[in-house]
Amino acid sequence: MGGGGEKEVLKKHIEDLREKIHYHNYRYYVLNEPEISDAEYDRLFQELEEREREYPDLITADSPTQRVGAEPLAEFGTYEHSVPMLSLNSVTAEEEVKDFDDRVRRMLGGEELEYVVEPKIDGLAMELIYEAGSFVVGSTRGDGYTGENITQNLKTIKTIPLRIFSDDAAPPLLEVRGEVFMPLSKFKELNEELGEKGEKMFANPRNAAAGSVRQLDPRVTASRPLDFFAYGVGRAEGKEFSTQWEVLDYLRRIGFKVNPLIRRFESIEKVITYHKEVEEKRDDLDYEIDGVVVKVNSIAQQDSLGAISRSPRWALAYKFPAREEFTKVNDILVQVGRTGALTPVAVLEPVQIAGVTVSRATLHNEDELRKKDVRIGDTVVVERAGDVIPEVVSVIKSKRTGVEKEFRMPERCPVCGADVFKEGPIVRCIGVSCSAQLKERIRHFASLRALNIEGLGEKLIEQLVDRKMVSDAADLFSLTKQALLKLERMGEKLAQNILDAIETSKETTFSRLLHAVGIRHVGEHTASLLADKFNDMDELRNARYEDLIRVPEIGPEVAKSILLFFEQESTKELLAKLERAGVRYEKKAREVGEGVERFLAGKTFVFTGRISLPREDAKSMVERLGGKVASSVSKKTDYVVAGEEAGSKFEQARKFGVKIITEEAFREMVKEA
Numbered sequence: 001m002g003g004g005g006e007k008e009v010l011k012k013h014i015e016d017l018r019e020k021i022h023y024h025n026y027r028y029y030v031l032n033e034p035e036i037s038d039a040e041y042d043r044l045f046q047e048l049e050e051r052e053r054e055y056p057d058l059i060t061a062d063s064p065t066q067r068v069g070a071e072p073l074a075e076f077g078t079y080e081h082s083v084p085m086l087s088l089n090s091v092t093a094e095e096e097v098k099d100f101d102d103r104v105r106r107m108l109g110g111e112e113l114e115y116v117v118e119p120k121i122d123g124l125a126m127e128l129i130y131e132a133g134s135f136v137v138g139s140t141r142g143d144g145y146t147g148e149n150i151t152q153n154l155k156t157i158k159t160i161p162l163r164i165f166s167d168d169a170a171p172p173l174l175e176v177r178g179e180v181f182m183p184l185s186k187f188k189e190l191n192e193e194l195g196e197k198g199e200k201m202f203a204n205p206r207n208a209a210a211g212s213v214r215q216l217d218p219r220v221t222a223s224r225p226l227d228f229f230a231y232g233v234g235r236a237e238g239k240e241f242s243t244q245w246e247v248l249d250y251l252r253r254i255g256f257k258v259n260p261l262i263r264r265f266e267s268i269e270k271v272i273t274y275h276k277e278v279e280e281k282r283d284d285l286d287y288e289i290d291g292v293v294v295k296v297n298s299i300a301q302q303d304s305l306g307a308i309s310r311s312p313r314w315a316l317a318y319k320f321p322a323r324e325e326f327t328k329v330n331d332i333l334v335q336v337g338r339t340g341a342l343t344p345v346a347v348l349e350p351v352q353i354a355g356v357t358v359s360r361a362t363l364h365n366e367d368e369l370r371k372k373d374v375r376i377g378d379t380v381v382v383e384r385a386g387d388v389i390p391e392v393v394s395v396i397k398s399k400r401t402g403v404e405k406e407f408r409m410p411e412r413c414p415v416c417g418a419d420v421f422k423e424g425p426i427v428r429c430i431g432v433s434c435s436a437q438l439k440e441r442i443r444h445f446a447s448l449r450a451l452n453i454e455g456l457g458e459k460l461i462e463q464l465v466d467r468k469m470v471s472d473a474a475d476l477f478s479l480t481k482q483a484l485l486k487l488e489r490m491g492e493k494l495a496q497n498i499l500d501a502i503e504t505s506k507e508t509t510f511s512r513l514l515h516a517v518g519i520r521h522v523g524e525h526t527a528s529l530l531a532d533k534f535n536d537m538d539e540l541r542n543a544r545y546e547d548l549i550r551v552p553e554i555g556p557e558v559a560k561s562i563l564l565f566f567e568q569e570s571t572k573e574l575l576a577k578l579e580r581a582g583v584r585y586e587k588k589a590r591e592v593g594e595g596v597e598r599f600l601a602g603k604t605f606v607f608t609g610r611i612s613l614p615r616e617d618a619k620s621m622v623e624r625l626g627g628k629v630a631s632s633v634s635k636k637t638d639y640v641v642a643g644e645e646a647g648s649k650f651e652q653a654r655k656f657g658v659k660i661i662t663e664e665a666f667r668e669m670v671k672e673a
């Protein structure tokens with residue numbers, strides 16, 4: 001046997017590795033149901049990297065190692081869509097939807113028909129080309145005929161398969177269409193981090209996704225939390241589909257993320273009812289939708305209906321009412337954040353926006369405020385997106401009467417009176433013992449995604465700081481029941497609960513603790529990257545600039561900020577106190593990934609009735625441990641957590657024999673972690 005044979009064996013081995021990595025990537029990112037630990041995944045990945053380093057001629061463009069790493073471009077090329085990417089007619093009124101249905105039925109001469117209803121994702125339409133199963137080109141919609149070639153950037157999105165699954169031979173050519181978007185929670189985090197760095201923030205998740213996907217440097221895109229839902233195909237050689245439903249099913253089977261809220265109905269009335277149902281779910285979703293898309297299911301019927309001027313006659317965007325309202329700015333206040341940043345906030349004449357009363361909106365910083373030219377007394381457009389802080393979109397200048405007052409940022413901290421200094425667009429309080437900063441630091445320390453001290457709310461923190469019962473976050477650990485009982489509205493039981501929660505929080509992970517201590521520029525994501533590379537606080541403290549900068553995604557600014565953090569006297573004190581208090585963390589335990597921490601992997605939960613935990617919190621607790629939360633009960637549901645007044649879901653759980661547990665039992669279960 002010659003060398004050629006060996007190379008063949010090696011090639012096969014590399015192929016196997018890629019296939020495994022591809023599969024586990026899919027389990028993790030698309031299904032949210034990993035089968036192996038992060039450590040195992042990393043081992044596979046490293047092995048592939050090593051082999052490819054040894055044999056660079058065996059690297060393929062669709063190898064999982066090739067997601068990031070392409071060189072920055074000078075400009076994007078263009079890409080011509082072989083089948084135009086149409087746009088949709090959009091309506092908001094029920095009557096107009098019925099008109100659409102009438103028209104469709106009339107044109108089809110009374111044939112039976114079905115509609116597919118899909119959430120309308122508020123992101124950016126993309127086309128992905130797969131040749132013989134491998135991702136080769138990705139482009140934006142552009143004007144529908146020609147888009148930009150942003151292949152390198154789309155490759156960095158983990159839910160876009162570099163290679164599709166197929167039972168037999170992959171189709172020679174497949175054009176997949178769908179929407180790139182940024183999850184709301186990730187958008188909030190990203191904006192916080194950008195704001196912290198004094199960089200330009202994004203107005204909404206859609207802009208954030210657009211700004212991220214159109215970066216000339218794919219490394220920047222890779223660091224942005226983008227996601228993708230597939231919803232259609234362009235050309236598909238060697239594939240015949242007779243319905244949109246089949247298309248979606250196929251896309252799901254070959255490894256794409258397809259929206260779980262997609263449904264089929266045979267009447268327009270049911271479509272209208274479902275539209276309402278989806279609107280009710282809107283706030284529970286971690287991505288923005290601005291309506292539903294209604295599509296005629298049969299492709300033959302679609303073809304016979306055709307299109308007029310760029311919009312198909314067989315589809316309709318049935319939008320939700322806008323989440324924007326006019327209101328008046330009664331005042332502009334300044335809030336002092338955790339790092340001393342002064343944020344101007346508009347105090348609004350309270351206004352209802354899609355069922356929620358809005359009375360404040362952020363103006364981000366002085367530059368933003370100047371750019372929009374918001375004045376006290378102005379009439380403004382305010383937008384609310386999910387549970388993101390409402391935002392002043394624009395000023396209606398024609399409504400000005402001349403009495404509006406311009407706002408100036410204060411020269412001193414409005415809370416502690418210390419001097420402020422300007423750092424880019426951010427004005428900062430330099431006070432070392434500013435009570436506003438301390439309150440925010442403690443709030444952050446105790447928050448759900450940091451040490452998760454339940455019950456330590458804003459009011460309580462305010463009192464603790466104002467009464468000088470704590471002078472840093474670590475002082476929480478020396479609070480006594482006696483001390484707590486002196487606070488307003490504090491009883492024996494509540495005090496004990498808080499002390500218990502504080503005690504529980506001592507057992508944590510390195511990544512959480514790093515996030516909790518509030519190093520500037522180190523958000524949750526960066527904290528987990530650091531926790532991956534360093535075993536404990538001591539290792540991190542002893543790290544040099546060169547060591548830090550070597551961690552993926554960590555740049556000079558973050559590295560410097562970490563060094564600065566450890567130099568502070570207050571840091572030394574804080575860390576010493578935490579250690580004395582007995583705060584322990586699992587070494588190298590990642591938030592998501594390690595087998596021990598993901599013991600809910602593959603388990604599906606449904607919450608029903610009144611429970612005291614906010615749904616979002618309950619959901620993230622489950623997800624943190626690898627589980628999933630569904631909105632309806634099926635045979636596949638593992639647990640139904642039932643609160644008071646649990647209704648039909650409770651009955652269904654009984655019918656299917658699904659395990660029903662109380663909120664207390666649920667809390668016990670997630671506490672184990």
Ligand code: IVH
Pocket residue numbers: 085086087088089118119120121122123124125141179231232293312315317
């Ligand atoms: S189908 C011919 N389905 O809405 C059908 N579009 O104006 C063309 N969108 O550019 C699109 N979710 O960015 C379709 N489930 C969905 C969608 C969706 C969001 C966006 C897409 C498109 C725009 C239509």
